[in-house]
Structures are given as C-alpha cells and as structure tokens.
Amino acid sequence: MEQIEPDPWARMKGESERDFARFHQWLTFADRRLSQSEGPLGLKHARLEELSAKWKWQDRAAAWDLHHAKKLQEETVRLRSEAAHILVQGILNAARARLAAPDEECETADLQKLANSLKALTPSLDISVSKPVATGVEAGVAEDEITIAIRRARELQAGDG
Known part of the structure; x- marks a missing residue:
C-alpha cells in the first residue's frame, strides 16, 4: 500500500x-x-x-x-465562471422578455441569433427563448446588454461584408 x-x-x-x-x-x-x-x-x-x-x-x-x-487561482476561476454564468443568464432572461414583446418592439431574428450564440458558448444553461423570465429593472439592465450585443454583432457583420 x-x-x-x-x-x-x-x-x-x-x-x-x-x-x-x-x-x-x-x-x-x-x-x-x-x-x-x-x-x-x-x-x-x-x-x-x-x-x-x-x-x-x-x-x-x-x-x-x-x-x-x-x-x-482556482477560487478566482470559480468566481469568474460564476459571474459569467450570472451575466449570461441575465442576458438570456432579457432576451426571453424581449421575444415575448409585440413584434413591432423587438427584432426576433437578432434575439434568436443571440440566444443561439449564448447557447453555443454556455451549453450547460437551459436556453429556451419562448417565455420571459426577467421583469422590471432586471430586464431593463440586461436589455441594455442585449442592445449592445446586437449593435456589436451588426458592426462586426458590416465590417466583414
């Protein structure tokens, strides 16, 4: 032994x-x-x-x-991973809320692309964009992040095309 x-x-x-x-x-x-x-x-x-x-x-x-x-180092990696998970979950919640809004208020195709991208980046999350989860201030904060992400994606597409 x-x-x-x-x-x-x-x-x-x-x-x-x-x-x-x-x-x-x-x-x-x-x-x-x-x-x-x-x-x-x-x-x-x-x-x-x-x-x-x-x-x-x-x-x-x-x-x-x-x-x-x-x-x-291990604790730092764990905390950063947790923070990223929380941020992504907030973005997803806001995306769900936006998708539930009337069609004239949201760009469904862009939000679906964002949701698909987030799902690819974080496969452990349950990403279903069919129902809203966040409301009020939480949705407003994450919504700003979605708007920024969509704008950045458009800028990147325009730069590549």
Missing part, C-alpha cells in the same frame, strides 16, 4: 512542537528574511539560521506559498 506524503509545510519528523510553532509563525510574516524575524520570534539570527537550515524553512515556505497561490 502506498504511503501518502504529508504536506511539506506540516510538522516534520523529529521537529519539536516549539520549533514547528516558530516555523508556522514565520510563515505568516510578510517579510520572511531571517534578519527581520529575530524580534518577532524572539531568537538570535544565528539560531534562526540553524532552525531554518535544519528544518528547511525556505523550501517548506515555497511549497506553502505555491499551494495557496493554486488555491487562490
């Missing part, structure tokens, strides 16, 4: 609780230069160098920083 390696920043075999606590405190410092850590850790520079070398503080801190950078 394969052994699972502990995280590099975890307490190392043979490392005392006191030394690990010092390392853990040192990890929280914005400035991790040993010369700047003497006062906060209450140790002389020579002792810090000894602990740092013996318990590989620099390597463990680098692994810790990389781990947290990856977590931050």
Whole structure:
C-alpha cells in the first residue's frame, strides 16, 4: 500500500512542537528574511539560521506559498465562471422578455441569433427563448446588454461584408 506524503509545510519528523510553532509563525510574516524575524520570534539570527537550515524553512515556505497561490487561482476561476454564468443568464432572461414583446418592439431574428450564440458558448444553461423570465429593472439592465450585443454583432457583420 502506498504511503501518502504529508504536506511539506506540516510538522516534520523529529521537529519539536516549539520549533514547528516558530516555523508556522514565520510563515505568516510578510517579510520572511531571517534578519527581520529575530524580534518577532524572539531568537538570535544565528539560531534562526540553524532552525531554518535544519528544518528547511525556505523550501517548506515555497511549497506553502505555491499551494495557496493554486488555491487562490482556482477560487478566482470559480468566481469568474460564476459571474459569467450570472451575466449570461441575465442576458438570456432579457432576451426571453424581449421575444415575448409585440413584434413591432423587438427584432426576433437578432434575439434568436443571440440566444443561439449564448447557447453555443454556455451549453450547460437551459436556453429556451419562448417565455420571459426577467421583469422590471432586471430586464431593463440586461436589455441594455442585449442592445449592445446586437449593435456589436451588426458592426462586426458590416465590417466583414
């Protein structure tokens, strides 16, 4: 059976609780230069160098920083994806509302193209343009986004043609 390696920043075999606590405190410092850590850790520079070398503080801190950078990146991607999903859903809701309006008030072909484009970009969304969902202020805000999207699509078509 394969052994699972502990995280590099975890307490190392043979490392005392006191030394690990010092390392853990040192990890929280914005400035991790040993010369700047003497006062906060209450140790002389020579002792810090000894602990740092013996318990590989620099390597463990680098692994810790990389781990947290990856977590931050994953969270950023997740939040951006959520935001994009909300924006697209708002545009779709407004498109549905516009399609339900009398024919003289909306350009059905343009809105259907927009809905089809959004469906292609976000296949996980249930895109049905047959009934309105958004009303009032929500529809007005998203409607502006639809108008901008339609205008931009027309500009792009005119530029290509």
